[in-house]
Amino acid sequence: MFILINLKAYPCDPVEIAQAADTVTTEHDADIAIAPQAAHIQRVADTGIETWAQHVSPVEHGSHTGSTLAEAPADAGATGTLLNHSENRRTLAEIDASLDAADRAGLSTVVCANNPEQIAAATSLGPDAVAVEPPELIGTGTPVSQADPDIVRDAVTAVERVDPEVDVYCGAGISTGEDVTSAKELGADGVLLASGVAKADDPKAALESLIE
Numbered sequence: 001m002f003i004l005i006n007l008k009a010y011p012c013d014p015v016e017i018a019q020a021a022d023t024v025t026t027e028h029d030a031d032i033a034i035a036p037q038a039a040h041i042q043r044v045a046d047t048g049i050e051t052w053a054q055h056v057s058p059v060e061h062g063s064h065t066g067s068t069l070a071e072a073p074a075d076a077g078a079t080g081t082l083l084n085h086s087e088n089r090r091t092l093a094e095i096d097a098s099l100d101a102a103d104r105a106g107l108s109t110v111v112c113a114n115n116p117e118q119i120a121a122a123t124s125l126g127p128d129a130v131a132v133e134p135p136e137l138i139g140t141g142t143p144v145s146q147a148d149p150d151i152v153r154d155a156v157t158a159v160e161r162v163d164p165e166v167d168v169y170c171g172a173g174i175s176t177g178e179d180v181t182s183a184k185e186l187g188a189d190g191v192l193l194a195s196g197v198a199k200a201d202d203p204k205a206a207l208e209s210l211i212e
């Protein structure tokens, strides 16, 4: 199971979390990546942990002040990017153009979506993976795999119908190894989480509990 940890804009130490994730990854042969703030990508990537951007803009080189050109996080060491997170929703046209930008920069892609219908639409754009995250469960500590298992099952079915090559992740409220196992049993290839690690008093212990 791939475990992608989105640090959002939480007041955490991204390098401390990255170092802990790198240690846990090595000690337990786990598959963990960290998505920090854009300005922290280089320092996080320098720890050796797989590093992702939280978003890249749907632009090429040019007059795009304030945008995140896909090549910038890639140059800083990122190998993938989230797109269309629930807290950063984009139009279908923008997601499509951001996917082109990520491809151009050699970044892997996960397109987030609220429900199986949006997951089907996102899958049709050809990302590497999609992630279903019901917004009402984000940050609650109540795992989607427990509160709404059908949304995960239906997302998996939707992806199989549109493009079985695309991986399916789920997220919202995930914080324990049990949650990760439940997600796997529902057919997910990975999980996306944030507060369970970014807000933990002991991020290393939180990471270890995820892969138990």
Ligand SMILES: O=C(CO)COP(=O)(O)O
Residues within 6 Å of the ligand: 006, 085, 133, 137, 138, 139, 140, 141, 171, 172, 173, 174, 192, 193, 194, 195, 196
């Ligand atoms: O939005 C999320 C990951 O991108 C999920 O957040 P929580 O893990 O805090 O529920």
